[in-house]
Amino acid sequence: MAKITLNFQKRLQQHSNHLVILSAILIVLGYLGKYGVNQIWIWNSTMIIASIIGFIPVAIHAYQAIKVKQISIDLLVSIAVIGALFIGEYEESAIVTFLFAFGGFLEKKTLEKTRSSIKELTNMAPSTALSADGEEMDIDEVEIGDKLLVKTGRQVPVDGRIYQGSGYVNEASITGESREIRKEAGTKVFAGSILENGTIYVEAEKVGEDTTFGKIIELVEEAQDTKSPAEKFIDRFAKYYTPAVLVIAAITWVFSYNLELAITILVLGCPGALVIGAPVSNVAGIGNGAKRGVLIKGGDVMNTFSHIDTLLFDKTGTLTKGNTEVVVVKNYGASKELIDAVASAENESDHPLATAVVRMIGKFNPIKFEKTDVVKGQGIIADNLLIGNEKMMVVNHITISPEQKQDITEITDSGASVVLVAADNRLQLIYGIADEIRSGVKESLEELRHEGISRMIMLTGDNETTAKAVATQLGIDEVRANLMPEEKAEVVKSLKNSGKKIAFIGDGVNDSPSLALANIGIAMGSGTDTAIETSDIVLMKSSFDELVHAYGLSKRTVANMTQNIVIAIVVVLFLLASLILGGTGLVPSFVNMGTGMFVHEASILIVIVNGMRLIRYREK
Incomplete structure (x- = not known):
């Protein structure tokens, strides 16, 4: 029985778009039957069929939620649709199921679009490689130490080092910036980058999921599945809110004897915009960062970073290029x-x-x-x-x-x-x-101050005089020099304990303790694997422009989530208050199941559009 239900559900999912279209056609035919040719039987039959078509997927989802002891939005809609059919409100039941299905369609398409950055990354992953003799092989057959040929126009299949040849490589898949970099014997290349010109022979050092490109995909995919505090709040809210709506509807029915009003409360009490609003913002924000070479490891990281007020920097390889x-x-x-x-x-x-x-x-x-x-x-x-x-x-x-x-x-x-x-x-x-200071660092630090960073401190193992000379050029507030790795970590711990929200930016193995201890650890993409894995945010171009973008993006994303939550809650409260007060005669009744559901689904569309604005966000 369970297998039959699963197969049936898979088929429904495959044809979900067709079902939405069919429901819309049936509703239109119903209106034509009633108002065009004055045939009530056409009206009733088309609306009932449309209700059933839309009801079946909702009922299956509700049943699955009940099996795991959850009261879901689908359960509210299911009860409301059954009640509407029972009292003969076929138009309301048909429109409710159609709008609910259409809202689901919009949610699905939106999440697909916001996840497009990951799809683009996945599609860019190399699938084949050429042996040093020019023989094509599957990427899964390549092992560490293999010697490979990369011709003009082909992707570099592995992370490795060039042992012969030279050329210009486009590393947009790694850094998010489309520009050609000259590579010659002895230099490193990364999987997923494209050889625009030349011929190179590469010895494989990392293959498959262990490559930098593979880790980027893995990190961003994990990040998009990690919930932000706003999403966790919504989960807790929905846990109590949904049963509360059921209770309010039951009380309304008991005291008013108005079954239609109770059913309408169930329908309009569904917090659809609340459920979709925060995930859309979270996924869109993380996707935006990934597209521009900024890896933000989850919604929780995004939220914490938006509240950072103090930045701590390593010097060599972070503020400076490390090209000493x-x-x-x-x-x-x-x-x-x-x-x-x-x-x-x-x-x-x-x-x-x-x-x-x-x-x-x-x-x-x-x-x-x-x-x-x-x-x-x-x-x-x-x-x-x-x-x-x-x-x-x-x-x-x-x-x-x-x-x-x-x-x-x-x-x-x-x-x-x-x-x-x-x-x-x-x-x-x-x-x-x-050591040459990274270009644009001074301007970027000024932008960060404008965005809300109040204090900047350099932590370095270098001598104080040298460190202060660099800090003076960049306008950094404080320098702590001659520090060993454990002393840097102690500074981070001390500032955290004083109530500061700390982000530490570094690139080396010796920075890993500080990266792990800070509220937010930020690693330069040019740094060590240990630093990158320990950090919460990775700047793949090792550019401070990316840091400014990441900080601005985190603030906009958190603000966007808050806006969506407020919109969703205000709309639901407005609809419920209008229904209950209108049903008791205290105020004129202007909200019914049809108009209310329209407003409800419009609110879903509004939070989706608002969240998708983050896809196009770019720090000026």
């Missing part, structure tokens, strides 16, 4: 062998300052060390070689001469970071390393 270059070298008698040792030790690290030193030194003779230690917040110790900041020199009792201190001050005053190198118990090298 050595701009000053102070040599106090360092030998070629020592410089080779520095390059060998720094080559083991992927820290931006270390890679800048290695890049500047260029070719070097590799040196093996017996013991290498990474000291958190200080630097590297390789045998008797110390490479790090001033703290490391002080801890290891390295004397810094007045001349050297003057050099360090001049470098840091210019906004550059310093890397100090000591060997044989004396300071022998100073590297001044500058």
Whole structure:
């Protein structure tokens, strides 16, 4: 029996649009029969058939809800339709079922449209790949380490690194921005991006759902199924509201003996606009972000982010590009062998300052060390070689001469970071390393202040002078420098405990504790997988324009949900009050089942249109 019911329901869903059209045709024929050719039997028969056609899907949904001990909107409509047919109000029952079905059709189409961003992403996922020999294969057959060929016009099938060839790649599927980026041997490429020009050979590093593109799809799909506080409120509201409407209708019938009035209360008490309003806003907002390279992981995140008043930033790789270059070298008698040792030790690290030193030194003779230690917040110790900041020199009792201190001050005053190198118990090298500030950051931070961010703080492991130089350029309120990862996390925790609504923005593994502790963690798309997975929001282009868009979008989405909830509740209360007062003769009666249902469905259309405005939202 259950299987027959399930199959029947599937068929109804497949032909739901046809049923709506058929109901509309029957209602029109009924009016033509009554007012065109004056045949009441045509009127009655067409309205009854239209009522039954519209009633069957509603009754099935009501029955399924009752099985799981829920009193749904469908139950209210079912009782109302049966009652209307019982008292001979065929026109009302037909119009109610038609409008209810038509409202469902609108809801379905709206959610499909708001989810179009995800469909577009899914359709962009690569389905095939070419082996290095040019043989086409299914994407599911590709494994990590496979060598693949990508020709002009084809999608990159995996996340990997180019080992031969070069070309221009469009990464719109990853960043949301359609522009060509030159890629050559040694650079990374991402699944879903398109090779616009050239030929490249790629070694697969991540495949399938583990690729950046696969994770984007997974994250956004999960986000759209995550409920916002507004939706959770509606669930709680509906749980008590629906039985309350049943009770009000029953009391009205008992005291007024007016069955038609009681039935009309059931119909017009259905909170359809309330049920659809918040999900439409939530899905439209998240879809808008996904289309523009901003991954917001759920309605709850959207709501929390809209109330953020304090932004905390990491510096290197977040406010700055992380493309560090050595701009000053102070040599106090360092030998070629020592410089080779520095390059060998720094080559083991992927820290931006270390890679800048290695890049500047260029070719070097590799040196093996017996013991290498990474000291958190200080630097590297390789045998008797110390490479790090001033703290490391002080801890290891390295004397810094007045001349050297003057050099360090001049470098840091210019906004550059310093890397100090000591060997044989004396300071022998100073590297001044500058990192370019991301373009548009200053303007974006001003926009964020305009939107409602009241305080901005930089948390960095860099020295205070360098950090303050960057903060001054960007107009950041406060700097906390020389921090280790756990100290950053403590600052986040302390500010949260003081009542501030905190968002932390970072890009590295060392930022993960702070990202997890903040009310909202925001990761740069260029950052590590750990940072991206720990965060609540991901900026795929690593652009502060995206941050401004995300903050503005969150505020508009939450406001949009609130508007929809208010519209829905006001309309339902107005209809019920008009019905009850009109039925008792206290005010003129102008709301009946037909006009009330029209207003009811119009309110659904209004909240849908209001929610869909978010699809086109773009921060100026």
